[in-house]
Amino acid sequence: xxxxxxxxxxxxxxxxxxxxxxxxxxxxxxxxxxxxxxxxxxxxxxxxxxxxxxxxxxxxxxxxxxxxxxxxxxxxxxxxxxxxxxxxxxxxxxxxxxxxxxxxxxxxxxxxxxxxxxxxxxxxxxxxxxxxxxxxxxxxxxxxxxxxxxxxxxxxxxxxxxxxxxxxxxxxxxxxxxxxxxxxxxxxxxxxxxxxxxxxxxxxxxxxxxxxxxxxxxxxxxxxxxxxxxxxxxxxxxxxxxxxxxxxxxxxxxxxxxxxxxxxxxxxxxxxxxxxxxxxxxxxxxxxxxxxxxxxxxxxxxxxxxxxxxxxxxxxxxxxxxxxxxxxxxxxxxxxxxxxxxxxxxxxxxxxxxxxxxxxxxxxxxxxxxxxxxxxxxxxxxxxxxxxxxx
Numbered sequence: 001x002x003x004x005x006x007x008x009x010x011x012x013x014x015x016x017x018x019x020x021x022x023x024x025x026x027x028x029x030x031x032x033x034x035x036x037x038x039x040x041x042x043x044x045x046x047x048x049x050x051x052x053x054x055x056x057x058x059x060x061x062x063x064x065x066x067x068x069x070x071x072x073x074x075x076x077x078x079x080x081x082x083x084x085x086x087x088x089x090x091x092x093x094x095x096x097x098x099x100x101x102x103x104x105x106x107x108x109x110x111x112x113x114x115x116x117x118x119x120x121x122x123x124x125x126x127x128x129x130x131x132x133x134x135x136x137x138x139x140x141x142x143x144x145x146x147x148x149x150x151x152x153x154x155x156x157x158x159x160x161x162x163x164x165x166x167x168x169x170x171x172x173x174x175x176x177x178x179x180x181x182x183x184x185x186x187x188x189x190x191x192x193x194x195x196x197x198x199x200x201x202x203x204x205x206x207x208x209x210x211x212x213x214x215x216x217x218x219x220x221x222x223x224x225x226x227x228x229x230x231x232x233x234x235x236x237x238x239x240x241x242x243x244x245x246x247x248x249x250x251x252x253x254x255x256x257x258x259x260x261x262x263x264x265x266x267x268x269x270x271x272x273x274x275x276x277x278x279x280x281x282x283x284x285x286x287x288x289x290x291x292x293x294x295x296x297x298x299x300x301x302x303x304x305x306x307x308x309x310x311x312x313x314x315x316x317x318x319x320x321x322x323x324x325x326x327x328x329x330x331x332x333x334x335x336x337x338x339x340x341x342x343x344x345x346x347x348x349x350x351x352x353x354x355x356x357x358x359x360x361x362x363x364x365x366x367x368x369x370x371x372x373x374x375x376x377x378x379x380x381x382x383x384x385x386x387x388x389x390x391x
Contacts, residue, residue, distance in 0.1 A: 037215035044209035051202040058195035065188040072181035079177040083170035090164050226314075227281050230363075233313045234286060237334075238377035241320070244307045245330040245376065254324040254331045259301035259385045260351055262335060263358060263369045265292030267390055271381040286379035287334070287372035290390075294339060294367035296358040300349045301333045301371075301386075308334070309345050315370070316362025317341050319355055329376035336370035337361050 269289035275282050304323035312318035317338035323331045339359025349355055360367045373382045383390075 041212035051205050054198040058198045061191040062195050065191045069184035069188045072184040076177035076181040079174040083174040086166045086170045241377035252324045254326040262301045263292045265290040287370050288382045289368050291368045292358045297354045298356045300353045303351045306343045306347045314363035332374045334372040337364045
């Protein structure tokens with residue numbers, strides 16, 4: 001048999017839609033007002049945890065971004081103070097450069113005005129060897145002082161250039177820190193606005209859920225009445241099939257093998273007991289639902305004799321075909337919510353023959369085929385008898 005295709009990965013964005021679909025499936029036998037109320041309640045209830053997480057997350061983001069903004073502001077203040085300190089150092093360095101330049105300029109002017117000749121005259125006027133040596137020492141001291149002044153100017157310029165470079169770097173660092181602080185402050189404001197929006201959305205959702213819950217409560221009596229009617233209808237179906245088998249017998253043995261898929265569509269609901277959380281009752285969904293376009297052909301899943309064909313309450317237009325004996329019981333397939341029925345009670349139909357059209361008659365929330373497999377009137381899961389690929 002072909003392998004059953006793996007289900008697609010769940011998409012969190014579809015949670016609300018799936019919740020609505022489950023609510024509608026549970027309430028298939030209920031009225032439109034009850035289905036709407038339950039769907040609204042399911043949608044609001046499903047959305048609540050995500051809304052609460054958004055509120056908690058945005059609150060955390062607000063705290064984190066405020067801390068980041070405060071830290072960035074402190075860094076900006078430190079960087080600005082550092083820039084001011086280095087600027088002061090640069091200003092002091094330029095003052096030293098100006099002073100050194102003035103002293104060197106004084107030396108240059110003195111040299112230009114003839115101080116060199118004055119020094120020679122100073123040596124020439126020596127009165128003896130010792131006086132000459134003393135005068136030579138004085139000249140050397142003057143020359144050394146002049147050279148020192150030049151070195152001082154050079155060093156002061158170098159110090160000033162370094163201070164200027166540091167001041168430029170400190171300025172850029174301060175500007176970057178201030179921009180980062182402004183960015184973090186903007187992020188904090190945006191986070192605060194997002195937190196307010198998330199809180200307001202949660203508040204609206206709480207009100208919506210309360211409204212939907214009140215609406216669902218007003219439908220409780222009608223829903224319970226419909227559920228009881230559905231239980232009675234199921235009992236009538238089983239009694240009718242047992243009565244037919246008692247009168248006509250179950251016929252020859254079912255030849256076996258998988259049933260033919262009765263319709264081309266996708267499975268929209270499974271067989272089984274369901275608990276309705278909105279109205280707090282259990283209900284058996286006696287078949288599997290296959291969504292298909294309205295008017296799509298419905299084919300007999302196996303050859304057999306038509307034992308029911310017509311309107312049947314919440315089932316809408318309903319056809320049942322007996323296929324013989326299987327496991328000691330009459331084996332029957334049933335087809336509900338049809339828009340058209342092409343067969344009548346007592347007719348013999350062959351496997352694959354078109355017996356009706358997909359519709360949404362009876363207690364149905366949309367075009368689909370409700371397909372059942374029954375043994376002595378008692379339903380079993382149809383997926384145990386259909387192809388694994390549902391194709």
